[in-house]
Amino acid sequence: MSEKINIAVIGTGRMGSVHVGNLVNRIPEANLVALCDIKLDVVQAVAKQWEIKRAVQHYQDLLEDKAIEAVLIATSTDTHAEILKDCANAGKHIFCEKPLALDLNEIDEALSVVEQAGVKLQVGFNRRFDKNFRQVRQIVKSGELGRPCLLKITNRDPALPSLEFLRASGGLFLDMTIHDFDMARFQIGEVDEVYATGSVLIDEALKEFGDLDTAVISLKFKDGTLGSIDNSRQAVYGYDQRVEVFCLNGTAMAENETEHTVAKGNLEGFHTARVEAFFMQRYGPCYVEEVREFLRCVRDDQPVPVSGEDGRQAVVLGYAAWKSFHENRPVKVSEIAG
Amino acid sequence: MSEKINIAVIGTGRMGSVHVGNLVNRIPEANLVALCDIKLDVVQAVAKQWEIKRAVQHYQDLLEDKAIEAVLIATSTDTHAEILKDCANAGKHIFCEKPLALDLNEIDEALSVVEQAGVKLQVGFNRRFDKNFRQVRQIVKSGELGRPCLLKITNRDPALPSLEFLRASGGLFLDMTIHDFDMARFQIGEVDEVYATGSVLIDEALKEFGDLDTAVISLKFKDGTLGSIDNSRQAVYGYDQRVEVFCLNGTAMAENETEHTVAKGNLEGFHTARVEAFFMQRYGPCYVEEVREFLRCVRDDQPVPVSGEDGRQAVVLGYAAWKSFHENRPVKVSEIAG
Amino acid sequence: MSEKINIAVIGTGRMGSVHVGNLVNRIPEANLVALCDIKLDVVQAVAKQWEIKRAVQHYQDLLEDKAIEAVLIATSTDTHAEILKDCANAGKHIFCEKPLALDLNEIDEALSVVEQAGVKLQVGFNRRFDKNFRQVRQIVKSGELGRPCLLKITNRDPALPSLEFLRASGGLFLDMTIHDFDMARFQIGEVDEVYATGSVLIDEALKEFGDLDTAVISLKFKDGTLGSIDNSRQAVYGYDQRVEVFCLNGTAMAENETEHTVAKGNLEGFHTARVEAFFMQRYGPCYVEEVREFLRCVRDDQPVPVSGEDGRQAVVLGYAAWKSFHENRPVKVSEIAG
Amino acid sequence: MSEKINIAVIGTGRMGSVHVGNLVNRIPEANLVALCDIKLDVVQAVAKQWEIKRAVQHYQDLLEDKAIEAVLIATSTDTHAEILKDCANAGKHIFCEKPLALDLNEIDEALSVVEQAGVKLQVGFNRRFDKNFRQVRQIVKSGELGRPCLLKITNRDPALPSLEFLRASGGLFLDMTIHDFDMARFQIGEVDEVYATGSVLIDEALKEFGDLDTAVISLKFKDGTLGSIDNSRQAVYGYDQRVEVFCLNGTAMAENETEHTVAKGNLEGFHTARVEAFFMQRYGPCYVEEVREFLRCVRDDQPVPVSGEDGRQAVVLGYAAWKSFHENRPVKVSEIAG
Missing domain, CATH: 3.40.50.720 (NAD(P)-binding Rossmann-like Domain)
Incomplete structure (x- = not known):
């Protein structure tokens, strides 16, 4: 055809x-x-x-x-x-x-x-194509809840990747938080300042090459919105992926997807499913949708939904986070991007 | 004063x-x-x-x-x-x-x-004063969901009462389902026909005096609405009290109240609280509200919210259920009330 | 290959x-x-x-x-x-x-x-392959909750099909409830007696050919378990598909799947997604799994998971329901199957 | 007596x-x-x-x-x-x-x-007596989830108090976040460092006296646990009070309490209740329990559950947050407490 x-x-x-x-x-x-x-x-x-x-x-x-x-x-x-x-x-x-x-x-x-x-160049930030995060964005962008005040992102992997993988990954902020930095820009806009804290609580071996497995990152956006990202490499109950945009007149919260909808009740209370296991279960449809959208933009000569500049900015934010962590101070994005 | x-x-x-x-x-x-x-x-x-x-x-x-x-x-x-x-x-x-x-x-x-x-005479059908069931009724009576089509009531005790108590209780339909019959009239209106099924699945001793511990009752209301009540004397996860009124243009469902709001996530999934233990936990505020309302009606000479006739009709429905069970056929309420 | x-x-x-x-x-x-x-x-x-x-x-x-x-x-x-x-x-x-x-x-x-x-002959009762209903069955069959006492099935379509379709469908009990009869046998086992009530509340035109759009069906299983099915042809909030098996020592409830996981909070409260729209959204994966399982049974010469007899029994139960409705009395399955 | x-x-x-x-x-x-x-x-x-x-x-x-x-x-x-x-x-x-x-x-x-x-001196940090937060603490302290890694606290008022009240309140961190600082110590232990960001997004008038209405505060605990608190003075959907303690082997999350348990479904989806309106609805039972516990400690000559030192530390953390905000840098608690 x-x-x-x-x-x-x-x-x-x-x-x-x-x-x-x-x-x-x-x-x-x-x-x-x-x-x-x-x-x-x-x-x-x-x-x-x-x-x-x-x-x-x-x-x-x-x-x-x-x-x-x-x-x-x-x-x-x-x-x-x-x-x-x-x-x-x-x-x-x-x-x-x-x-x-x-x-x-x-x-x-x-x-x-x-x-x-x-x-055309499109970067693979697949989470922008998640139906739940898109729903949040659509609600917020519609303006019905007023201006955004707080952005909260929870991004936790189910289990620590191999040390071999981690060594070459750029570290937590460039490998994992990079998705959250892109999500932050997708939901709110440009970030002005980053303050990153981190710990090694899961596996001491990460200390050898200066990586982290647990982190909390504070964001100040250029428009005054505040943000908080939390990361962990080990959420044993599944792949914890939540986003909330809290606004002047309400809030929009994307909760996790679960393996099934069954609740078992017994003497101890109620028991429900784990969160979807990992990225292929949760984001499988996004990998399809992002490429379809790319191909439609190529075909129709339209601007792609995730540009090269978007890809660059997420890396800039990752470096800002590392600089903030190493110097234990808030870092302006302009210090990196300059 | x-x-x-x-x-x-x-x-x-x-x-x-x-x-x-x-x-x-x-x-x-x-x-x-x-x-x-x-x-x-x-x-x-x-x-x-x-x-x-x-x-x-x-x-x-x-x-x-x-x-x-x-x-x-x-x-x-x-x-x-x-x-x-x-x-x-x-x-x-x-x-x-x-x-x-x-x-x-x-x-x-x-x-x-x-x-x-x-x-003035007010009968103690306390569940009419439960904030959740009242909210259901208010939504339905407002008409925003269109006419009611289906009523579903789940009423399950946490544990079997003593045999001594049960022997003098009038049996399941007059002791326990009687609350649901009143709730049915509160939510929808007059019942035309009752079909009751029951089993003894918890304690064989109930068979000695012809009582039941598990039941499903079908209702036909005079206005064409259909209903279903399910009862059990042993819900080990707590006092299971749910009501749904399903209407032409939507539904209103009162879910259970729980002991706390904490979700614990671990390798097996998520674990949440038991349903509120029993009637004093769930309906405690109703016992206050029903008597306050009675006293206000006395003071202001107003009609009471649960009349003697309401008290009578619930008993009539209990007898209709027993007759239906014993004869294994649907029983018109008029057969009893006549 | x-x-x-x-x-x-x-x-x-x-x-x-x-x-x-x-x-x-x-x-x-x-x-x-x-x-x-x-x-x-x-x-x-x-x-x-x-x-x-x-x-x-x-x-x-x-x-x-x-x-x-x-x-x-x-x-x-x-x-x-x-x-x-x-x-x-x-x-x-x-x-x-x-x-x-x-x-x-x-x-x-x-x-x-x-x-x-x-x-080999396998019948297309796709809902047996739904991950949620399978999870309920697995929990119950494991025996950890003790014997089943009550089965509850809610099956409501989002909108009335065309009258043309309905005329040739066999009517509510043979077109729609037939899925629930099979689910009842899948979850619990053989049914002994059926009592069916029904109303026309959505579209008077159904009365012309004797069909129903709203129904409540009571079941007695051979092992003493009791059941209740409720059906409607018009659940405006989506395709309402729930199953609960309540047992001596607990319960297992499959709740609905929803279009997304976003909760919007505003002055009126919280607003969440519709139930998955219809059978392709909810049961899409079942259509794949049932055929894969069939092909594996063919290849390995194993018994199929939904037999011709299963297909027959669901139709028998549909006829029992119609007979019960028309004669307004409980009908033994043996009256039909004889 | x-x-x-x-x-x-x-x-x-x-x-x-x-x-x-x-x-x-x-x-x-x-x-x-x-x-x-x-x-x-x-x-x-x-x-x-x-x-x-x-x-x-x-x-x-x-x-x-x-x-x-x-x-x-x-x-x-x-x-x-x-x-x-x-x-x-x-x-x-x-x-x-x-x-x-x-x-x-x-x-x-x-x-x-x-x-x-x-x-004896007990300070009125009532939230320590909330059944949900206590349940979180009990789960975490039991050790079943392994060591805490992340603490997240959401504390949002339903509406901005009067400017007159705010002027004398000590500002956001000493009036509102002070509860969260105490909760942080209750759930995890001593805080080592605080980094506070804040904005005025609800009412410009706050700028006149240097107060904030929106804030995100990062915490580093002495044991390596990381924390994030978010505050707002205007959550229109109710009094948003959530706590999560995420641990090596799981998580414990206290969700909000709501005004009722009714879900209304219609063409737009499902609609549920607002969060409990404000502190008297949510924390009413805590005001009783904290005083009962105080009186029991007096009677039995036991240590009180919230000491004078607890009261002092929360204020110290409030000052650390203000210092952090004004100097835009992480502040060691020891800088204040010294």
């Missing part, structure tokens, strides 16, 4: 293969024409599973192919900037997983190339 | 002493002037506890006292009718615990005497 | 096309090889949409094809029995939408043919 | 008269013998309402009376310290409303006199 966008997926690891499955089964706007992964056996297995004809090891091999209109980048973070630039220069529209990069200079360079190339 | 009503309590057992405590502490409209109980030691102890000056063994001793304007009858059910008649003949306004009596002829005689005497 | 079952879908209308989409995208155990619908343009359009190579008008054309191991029948109810028999005689395993038929003799004949042919 | 404690209430304004009503009706451990208020007409009216024989204008008149064993101080904050000292010197046990004083030197002096006099 002429309206489908020909797309290739670069990086077919954990997140990449989720996108591949979605592109095949749930995204009618896409025509998935090629896969790429530096691990040839991995990409070949994924290609076989989903019956994709072309599987290559080096993304450079895809750049010449004029039939490929868009790429979805889901490689490791340290490779994003280079791939982004090459794809942009080759005239491909780009959907890139978050974070864009961990180095702000690299990000700036990449965004500059993207801009010059005139291609 | 001249506006207070002088009242005496006849019967100071379990329910009577609850009323005494309320009259002393929580009902400014009352001036509690005398207590009466056939067990002299009981009434004297209660009088001492609450510092009531007059305590008598025989209610007849109170009838001559012109200063006593009203009586609250909380004696055993089999004595209600006689005391009612004597008090009415003595010109006292009467608040009488439910049921009025277990014999319909006795009820009719008593109501006739009350009518001739021109005194 | 050799483990996939070759299947054809007969009937590609509303429900059939849902199954087609699932078979293509969400059921790895299936190889969908052919479609059939008496409306040729319909089946050709569906075939094109999902890229299925073979589309025929007459199911008889598929029977000879030895490569087709199983069929999914989603035609109109009045054709089920004949197609069932022909497919069984052709040696195809069969998944058939509910109800099997509206005529008990036809059902008996079809089941007899199926038995002789030795093929 | 010899076990009752003879008590006098000093200050019979808003809070004082609440205590008077409780002492008369709900606190069997008390014998309320005298009232005092600098406004003679006020104290005489309260005395008449509750039938208390002795009503004086000057608290000094009560000090000589050996029959008075305890006093409850509910005067304006600026008079607490002096009355405390005089009552302690007169050998009276003291229940004092919060805050002890707004001047730390005055507090220190008063506490020193109390200690020398050897009388």
